[in-house]
Amino acid sequence: MSTDFKPYQRADDFGTPVSASNREVKLTVDGEEVTVTEGTSVLRAAAVAGINIPKLCATDSLAAFGSCRLCLVEIEGAKGLPASCTTEVRDGMKVRTQSPRLADIRRNVMELYISDHPLDCLTCPTNGDCELQDMAGAVGLREVRYGYDGANHFDAEKDKSNPYFTFDPTKCIVCSRCVRACEDVQGTYALTIDGRGFASKVAASQDQPFLDSECVSCGACVQACPTATLTENTLIEKGTPEHYVITTCAYCGVGCSFRAEMKGQEVVKMMPNKDGHANHGHSCVKGRFAFGYATHKDRIKTPMIRETIHEPWCEVTWDEAFTFAARKLRGIQEKYGRDAIGGITSSRCTNEETYLVQKLVRAAFGNNNVDTCARVCHSPTGYGLKATLGESAGTQNFDSVMKADVIVVMGANPTDAHPVFASQMKRRLREGAKLIVIDPRAIDLVRSAHVEADYHLPLKPGTNVAIINAISHVVVAEGLEAKEFIEQRCDLDAYEDWRKFILDERNSPEAIEEETGVPAETVRAAARLYASVPNGAIYYGLGVSEHSQGSTTVMGIANLAMATGNLGREGVGVNPLRGQNNVQGSCDMGSFPHELPGYRHVSDPKVREMFDKEWGVEIGADPGLRIPNMFDAAVAGEFKGLYVQGEDVAQSDPDTQHVTHALSSLECMIVQDLFLNETAKFAHVFFPGSSFLEKNGTFTNAERRISPVRKVMEPLAGLEDWQATQGLANALGYPMNYSHPREIMDEIARLTPTFTGVSYAKLDELGSIQWPCNDKAQAGTPTMHVEEFVRGKGLFRVTPYVPTDERTSRKYPLLLTTGRILSQYNVGAQTRRTENLKWHDEDVLEIHPHDAEQRGIEAGDWVGLQSRAGETVLRAVITERVTPGVVYTTFHHPESGANVVTTDNSDWATNCPEYKVTAVQAHKVTKMSEWQRNFEEFTEEQIDLLRRARTGAEQTVD
Numbered sequence: 001m002s003t004d005f006k007p008y009q010r011a012d013d014f015g016t017p018v019s020a021s022n023r024e025v026k027l028t029v030d031g032e033e034v035t036v037t038e039g040t041s042v043l044r045a046a047a048v049a050g051i052n053i054p055k056l057c058a059t060d061s062l063a064a065f066g067s068c069r070l071c072l073v074e075i076e077g078a079k080g081l082p083a084s085c086t087t088e089v090r091d092g093m094k095v096r097t098q099s100p101r102l103a104d105i106r107r108n109v110m111e112l113y114i115s116d117h118p119l120d121c122l123t124c125p126t127n128g129d130c131e132l133q134d135m136a137g138a139v140g141l142r143e144v145r146y147g148y149d150g151a152n153h154f155d156a157e158k159d160k161s162n163p164y165f166t167f168d169p170t171k172c173i174v175c176s177r178c179v180r181a182c183e184d185v186q187g188t189y190a191l192t193i194d195g196r197g198f199a200s201k202v203a204a205s206q207d208q209p210f211l212d213s214e215c216v217s218c219g220a221c222v223q224a225c226p227t228a229t230l231t232e233n234t235l236i237e238k239g240t241p242e243h244y245v246i247t248t249c250a251y252c253g254v255g256c257s258f259r260a261e262m263k264g265q266e267v268v269k270m271m272p273n274k275d276g277h278a279n280h281g282h283s284c285v286k287g288r289f290a291f292g293y294a295t296h297k298d299r300i301k302t303p304m305i306r307e308t309i310h311e312p313w314c315e316v317t318w319d320e321a322f323t324f325a326a327r328k329l330r331g332i333q334e335k336y337g338r339d340a341i342g343g344i345t346s347s348r349c350t351n352e353e354t355y356l357v358q359k360l361v362r363a364a365f366g367n368n369n370v371d372t373c374a375r376v377c378h379s380p381t382g383y384g385l386k387a388t389l390g391e392s393a394g395t396q397n398f399d400s401v402m403k404a405d406v407i408v409v410m411g412a413n414p415t416d417a418h419p420v421f422a423s424q425m426k427r428r429l430r431e432g433a434k435l436i437v438i439d440p441r442a443i444d445l446v447r448s449a450h451v452e453a454d455y456h457l458p459l460k461p462g463t464n465v466a467i468i469n470a471i472s473h474v475v476v477a478e479g480l481e482a483k484e485f486i487e488q489r490c491d492l493d494a495y496e497d498w499r500k501f502i503l504d505e506r507n508s509p510e511a512i513e514e515e516t517g518v519p520a521e522t523v524r525a526a527a528r529l530y531a532s533v534p535n536g537a538i539y540y541g542l543g544v545s546e547h548s549q550g551s552t553t554v555m556g557i558a559n560l561a562m563a564t565g566n567l568g569r570e571g572v573g574v575n576p577l578r579g580q581n582n583v584q585g586s587c588d589m590g591s592f593p594h595e596l597p598g599y600r601h602v603s604d605p606k607v608r609e610m611f612d613k614e615w616g617v618e619i620g621a622d623p624g625l626r627i628p629n630m631f632d633a634a635v636a637g638e639f640k641g642l643y644v645q646g647e648d649v650a651q652s653d654p655d656t657q658h659v660t661h662a663l664s665s666l667e668c669m670i671v672q673d674l675f676l677n678e679t680a681k682f683a684h685v686f687f688p689g690s691s692f693l694e695k696n697g698t699f700t701n702a703e704r705r706i707s708p709v710r711k712v713m714e715p716l717a718g719l720e721d722w723q724a725t726q727g728l729a730n731a732l733g734y735p736m737n738y739s740h741p742r743e744i745m746d747e748i749a750r751l752t753p754t755f756t757g758v759s760y761a762k763l764d765e766l767g768s769i770q771w772p773c774n775d776k777a778q779a780g781t782p783t784m785h786v787e788e789f790v791r792g793k794g795l796f797r798v799t800p801y802v803p804t805d806e807r808t809s810r811k812y813p814l815l816l817t818t819g820r821i822l823s824q825y826n827v828g829a830q831t832r833r834t835e836n837l838k839w840h841d842e843d844v845l846e847i848h849p850h851d852a853e854q855r856g857i858e859a860g861d862w863v864g865l866q867s868r869a870g871e872t873v874l875r876a877v878i879t880e881r882v883t884p885g886v887v888y889t890t891f892h893h894p895e896s897g898a899n900v901v902t903t904d905n906s907d908w909a910t911n912c913p914e915y916k917v918t919a920v921q922a923h924k925v926t927k928m929s930e931w932q933r934n935f936e937e938f939t940e941e942q943i944d945l946l947r948r949a950r951t952g953a954e955q956t957v958d
């Protein structure tokens with residue numbers, strides 16, 4: 001099992017947060033000299049010296065509150081007994097933490113708490129891991145003089161409404177750590193202390209059950225609670241953990257670090273790691289609670305094969321599956337040529353797995369037909385940032401946002417898709433940073449508790465380039481550009497060309513007002529705000545990239561950042577918020593058909609030579625097929641074999657009917673996944689995948705941070721994913737003999753200049769590393785382009801706005817745009833198999849009241865949604881979050897068929913699909929669409945074929 005296991009113990013808690021000051025202060029605590037920084041509390045200074053002052057209301061993730069009076073100390077020369085958590089250190093201070101008087105007071109305080117606390121420690125789920133219990137011991141409380149007969153809260157009812165945690169008010173000591181965690185850490189403000197004195201109690205929203213309140217189930221309050229009042233249900237069921245391993249969340253691109261706290265091979269809790277550089281001890285509902293999919297009964301644990309997709313599956317050994325797959329693939333190549341097969345890597349898999357799949361394709365398949373799901377999300381980011389700044393990645397770390405004065409959020413919805421980063425961003429906004437939101441919808445950030453956008457630019461879908469150009473136009477026309485920065489850091493010829501272009505009247509806010517729907521004055525005001533502050537930071541998401549001009553918008557954003565000098569230091573930058581956990585990594589690892597690892601073009605003979613030598617083959621110089629080209633070639637009968645690792649193209653890719661036509665045209669499709677996903681229903685070979693808990697490797701998050709993924713349980717199907725790829729390579733006659741993913745990382749480091757300093761040993765030492773990590777930056781690179789851009793001079797690119805071909809018409813008068821929701825993740829294969837379904841059990845269609853009324857649609861009606869590509873039916877939600885003329889849905893449930901409607905329009909440079917703009921009509925209907933009926937039929941058939949393979953065992957698969 002894992003050698004990384006550590007015996008379970010609660011993470012150290014220094015009582016109050018670390019101070020930001022650099023100035024040192026010296027004091028003595030119980031005669032010990034301690035040096036800390038100015039602003040540190042006495043409580044923390046003592047903890048630094050290894051002296052634990054009793055405390056209850058203080059914890060180092062929250063500002064001190066000073067309510068419990070347990071942490072009192074004596075300070076020489078000071079009156080009374082100050083609370084050490086709210087008292088800051090001073091030079092020469094002499095602190096005494098123990099004396100008979102202090103001991104008396106502390107015992108009295110504890111006595112009062114315990115007199116209104118059920119005495120059920122032995123049967124309490126947190127017995128042995130409870131701060132109240134620890135403090136009773138620490139102050140030497142042996143008896144409670146008041147007895148237990150007075151007024152108490154023992155009859156208060158438990159709130160079990162949240163599927164993941166229980167609130168037991170009988171154990172509450174009203175320390176308000178939960179309330180402060182919800183406010184300061186999460187930024188949701190769902191909790192309050194209701195009432196006064198004895199009647200005071202914790203209340204969610206308007207004293208509602210947690211599930212019905214504004215609570216987003218992040219778990220920060222549960223983590224902060226020092227008693228068993230707020231407790232994870234898994235802990236109640238399984239008991240206290242025995243050991244833990246540090247690993248990384250397998251959901252979104254924030255890449256939160258966790259302690260997987262275990263009992264044997266079972267996860268008891270996923271506890272956000274306080275030392276995690278991306279999350280600093282916070283998490284969202286997915287990472288903390290939604291891990292049950294990993295052991296869900298739908299997991300397929302045995303390799304399977306079949307000749308055609310209408311035959312029952314046949315369970316086989318791994319070796320039989322490898323031999324079958326290899327025979328099929330080689331047979332196809334003999335019959336149709338070497339280029340008739342390819343592979344798709346996954347942004348959900350580790351760097352090592354992704355690297356191995358592209359190596360398999362290039363070295364064992366003998367072509368460059370490898371692509372990744374990043375094709376359909378952030379490929380324009382890679383193109384646009386490389387073309388302007390010289391590197392296909394975001395420029396900052398997440399912490400940089402804490403120095404931003406203006407934050408621009410464009411085409412992203414961080415509170416749903418990148419929740420932990422959104423909490424950090426909201427903290428900065430509460431500190432006074434300004435906010436500009438550019439999005440067709442009024443996302444939560446536009447107005448939520450204690451956060452309000454200074455400007456919301458609700459542009460029509462498809463007009464990003466026009467808006468970003470107009471903002472730059474104002475900057476240049478009003479002389480707000482950073483002239484010195486441009487002169488020193490940018491290519492001046494390119495700048496002059498761009499300047500001439502951007503000053504053209506067609507790029508003015510007034511000229512684009514009608515096209516974008518955003519008042520010119522709002523654009524002007526937003527531009528002035530962004531350009532007028534010392535630090536302006538831009539964060540963007542798929543609402544920028546998934547357009548026919550996705551790459552152009554990314555370049556437009558880079559132009560704007562260069563023009564205002566907002567690059568190369570903390571607090572600024574161009575920051576793509578990557579959707580899945582390893583989008584950055586899958587791109588870094590050479591998943592694109594034209595690029596080897598490290599974004600080096602396959603046509604470069606020097607680069608190929610390096611790989612040829614290491615891999616013992618000759619790599620082709622021509623780029624291979626992109627995913628859409630593979631599908632087109634399959635439909636044309638020229639492409640016949642595909643290996644898909646951890647992706648569900650039948651659900652996630654646009655124009656579903658075209659995709660499924662392509663998949664049904666293949667003679668051999670190998671799918672490697674945890675579940676029989678939509679794509680696997682068209683497969684001939686199924687390699688059962690391993691979840692993030694069952695393997696070793698690394699993920700790279702949106703800030704280029706490489707973080708360890710560590711095995712906490714044996715793979716349910718016997719092999720880690722990289723081992724399956726290796727098995728297939730060997731069966732194809734191409735030898736791979738890695739014994740651990742660390743050897744794969746060593747090979748990546750040997751071949752990739754930005755990774756030369758990366759190793760598992762360094763990851764263990766530093767916790768995580770932001771690439772580039774090499775001789776020049778041995779501990780990694782938090783901020784890129786500091787002295788100069790990676791490409792030398794920053795290159796302004798002319799970015800003319802070209803309206804998408806996907807225009808509204810009389811037949812399709814509305815624009816559909818798609819997105820995500822907090823509780824679900826991507827195609828939902830994981831989150832639909834958890835209690836997260838409670839928050840989102842179907843995809844719905846958001847429609848503005850005006851558009852709904854025109855069509856006679858009422859809330860909850862079934863609505864037929866029709867585009868040029870296809871038709872599906874969704875339930876209506878009527879809301880002003882969308883503007884008139886725009887409808888919105890998510891794509892987390894396969895039967896909703898959101899991608900039946902999206903078209904095959906795509907980004908001109910990268911083929912990234914234009915998910916965000918589809919002209920549609922919506923009308924009230926009473927039955928599901930034809931596609932949905934066919935889908936249901938096909939799904940039933942495939943489930944039956946799976947059931948028959950399982951030798952009659954009673955299994956259900958959704």
Ligand code: SF4
Binds near residue numbers: 171177179224226229
């Ligand atoms: S629920 Fe826990 S954290 Fe909140 S006030 Fe009660 S004891 Fe304190």
Ligand code: SF4
Binds near residue numbers: 178182188190217222
């Ligand atoms: S789970 Fe998160 S959002 Fe819900 S009450 Fe607790 S801290 Fe607030």
Ligand code: SF4
Binds near residue numbers: 255283287
């Ligand atoms: S924010 Fe993202 S990485 Fe962090 S816990 Fe949530 S899903 Fe996981």
Ligand code: FES
Binds near residue numbers: 055058068
């Ligand atoms: S820990 Fe200082 S007053 Fe509670």
